Amino acid sequence: MKAFLHPSENRGHVKMGWLESKHSFSFGNWYNPNYMGVSALRVINDDLIDGHQGFGTHPHDNMEILTCVLKGTITHQDSMGNHGGIAAGEWQLMSAGTGVRHSEMNQGDEQVHLLQIWIIPKERNAKPNYQQIRLDPHEQPNQWHLICGPNDNAPMHIRQNAEVKTAVIQQGHSLEVKATQHINYVHVVSGTVQIAEHTVKAGGAIAFLEDSEIKASEDAQVIWFDLPEVPN
Template sequence: MQKIIHRENDRGHVDFGWLKSAHSFSFGQYFDPEKVNFGALRVLNDDQVEGGQGFGRHSHDNMEIVSIPLEGVLSHQDSMGNVRNIETGDVQIMSAGKGVKHSEFNGDQKELVKFLQIWIIPHEMNLTPGYDQKSYLHLDRHNKFVTIVSPNVSDSDAVHIHQDAYFNIVDLDEGNTIPYTVHSERNGIYLFVLEGKVQVADEILSRRDAIGIYESDKIEIKAEYNAKLLLIEVPMF
């Protein structure tokens, strides 16, 4: 087993007034040669946008972009014709492929929107752009993993991604232990603690800490306190 620890305070923190963001990997003005990616996981931004503010129309290509609101409403428009609100409990994916333009704004004029934006390198370049969005509120994630992003079209509750990557969430009660087995030996696991405290691979992780684990087919996670977790499985190339 190999592991990499990313502590909350070690992330790149930026504050533009209307936008406060913490970067787990190099992004924009923040660059750390030791934190460029974890396998196919290229970006994990923990964003907070003031009411009525946001990102104007801009371009992306050849990236799978996943947005997960944690509080509030994110308003999205893109050059594919999608005009959608993404709310807490939703997961959205935009496959930028050979090129797409979009904008993202706080859908509320007063309250903050807090969301994760995560970029995954696709398995193939210059794909046809695509969009998918689903709610996971109806899924039982109490002490068990729920897959919300999957490469398998048969996973009807998950949005589809063009990579051998899986996003899983769980609400884990204090004292409970949950295992996770990777789908492929070439994959690694990036565990991001949204809330609470857990023990994994002989490490204690608190809110917004993360651990990357590879060369291991299975891990076990124990909740020291009630915890909300995001587990991302990606190819390590």
């Protein structure tokens, strides 16, 4: 199986006071020409945010911004009028479209751990939109859970021909990866998995074209991005 392995240790590591972040792809002050994204997937930032800190109000446009909270609760507020908490096991999708301003703040005492994911939309300058769901794969392990996609059957609608799925795979169990698009990109949130002859540890990822199988060497959570060959 032809594959591109992205080891965890190759991520950018940024520590600035209240924020510790590991960047899968070039972002902010960390730049690596070998890691500029895959298809429409542009950003995966693994963030630790100290208590009573966070991202103050700032703008975005023409980006699908998916947030996965792994620990704690982050408080969201935006110029569309949305305001509330996103807790561990919940997912937020903000379609920035023509432009939106928002903040993401940790109002508690303990660190918040989250993944910030950016996907380039196929439709530019659309009306901004906000969606939020609870879907904790730990509650139903060893199966894929669709988070967002382009069709009406998806829990959240994304403006790109892409699907995002997640799963908790218990040690010794396996799941098939069969793409509906063309490029598979599997990011390991926790644990260790085997994909063909490759071992992928927490924070690492692998991109591949053919259908394959993921087997958990230890209990693991993964996110599978089913991406178009060329972004629309």
